[in-house]
Amino acid sequence: MKIENSKNRPLLEVRDLSIHFFTEEGVIQAVQNVSFEIYPGEILGLVGESGCGKSVTGLSLLRLIPIPPGRIVNGDITFDGRSLLNLEEKEMERVRGNDISMIFQEPMTSLNPVFTIGDQIMEAIILHQGLDKKAARERAIEMLDRVRIPSPDKTIDSYPHQLSGGMRQRAMIAMALSCQPKLLIADEPTTALDVTIQAQVLELLKEIQREMGMSVMLITHDLGVIAEIADRVAVMYAGRIFEYGPIEAIFGKMRNPYTRGLMTSIPQLTEKKDRLNAIPGQVPDPMDLRVGCKFHPRCYLMIEECKKEEPPLFQVNGDHFSRCIRWKECC
């Protein structure tokens, strides 16, 4: 299901990626046959509930999956024409922070508490861009200003605990962007933040992304966040991609019952107070996935055929795909 776009080659191409975890209790198929592209200058959203494999997918792009117990059992990851899976660890180190950068959900646990914000930002700059301390400090102040941290020349010497959650997340974004990566992976960057701060941080991400022409992979469980800033989206469930395409297409008319379930689970402000259309049942145990479509036990469109074989991704239209044999009747 490769998207052919003659004007743009993808910056990142993931093909048939499968990542399994081999534990004492059994094998977890965390990610299974996942394929997607990210083009230069675009924001791809990766959305799904807990256990769907979105974070594992993000980490695998930087080869941060612990191996063992994890193992990339299949697939390719191609970035800027190079296969990341074939790189030596030393070469991969040069990619991390430099070409591909990552920010995480809880800035308090991912910023080092015993170093100042400035030290942490400068470390990346010195390491990857070979600037001296003075130049690195200037650049760090510039970055802090870019992410709209007040009084950047003073804040640079603060410790993480002295900043609020929103400020810490901005500092983390400054750190991630300090080497001007081509791709930023943002794993639930606003989930731990209050809604007003979330709105500010998302606005900031979108602005900077546009200014720098950077691509972003935005991992989240919040469909609203995706609708706010993403260009295209991949909906994941039980390690698979269930729907994939431009957000106008998917939010306009989704073609997968799981995506529909996600949307109708969220109370809308304009709605009357009836019962919500909740998806019955729960996310399957990753060690005990049934045969057939992984969503079938909870699906309102389920028929006998769904229990037999896992469906492929069907092309709905252009670059909109859905993993459902009854996509035409959805939704």
Added chain:
Amino acid sequence: MAQNNFLIQVKDLKKYFYKEGLFSKDKRPIRAVDGISFSIRKGETLGLVGESGCGKTTAGKSILRLIEPTSGGVSFRGQDILGLDREAMRKLRPHMQFIFQDPYESLNPRMKVEEIVGEGLEVHRIARGKEKSRRVSELLEKVGLHPQDAQRYPHEFSGGQRQRIGIARAISLHPGLIVADEPVSALDVSIQAQILNLLMDLRDQLGLTYLFISHDLRIVKHISDRIAVMYMGKMIEMANSEDLFKRPLHPYTQVLLKAIPKLEPSQRREKTPLREEPHPLPSDQGCLFQPRCPHSRQRCQTEEPLLLDEGEEHLVACHFVS
């Protein structure tokens, strides 16, 4: 005051936390809840909404005396409860229950579900032995679990299921009032919807009154009849759910509403007009929201706005509400 159908009335409730220690430079207390007042009628659901640190959880716990308030008044069924001694308060507890936010922390991992859900029945001498088991089975079915689940331990259940156990526990004593503190925040979106439906069904079946605490306006609007918005320990707006969303009067409420991500990509927001982030310690004078308010003027820095009725039971605390 003549009794009407108010189940609970809260007047000027305050909870201050005083820092201890010789070396604390700042002797000022943290005013977590700083004088809030509201009433809830029987069968009504009042939503209490605000961002982290606004004091909503502290308020919820103070009302049930899970934390002792610093000052103010709380009346349940017309009776003042803050003045009650321990024994009298204990007798009242079956009528007012709490549902906690974290399904992973609020169930004792060493107790079987039957013991967790049945503990109240046992402690208040309502049922024991076979009768207790029977009632626990009934409760489990009511919340969508199986009677066999009574013999299992919390760790064997998912987050959503654990929350159902917490709900079964809360309704076990047939309370009139339930304070639900972010009951679905820790759950996946599809499970949130299931639990919200359950809470709404139980409300209808059992005639419950809810104080529903959450930071998520969408959920609060869905389940609440009226909504109160808190900011840094104060109540800044209160109105019927529909009215609050159609006519948000306080600048903070307006910002809160604008910040909710919309599911329509075509309706992407304009820039949020907020300035700065909240200061950790509030000043003693003026409106607490003033440093961030796009409409702030001189009066706002010196004079604290009072919560006033703008008509149709819509209360706002702002000097310049038009």
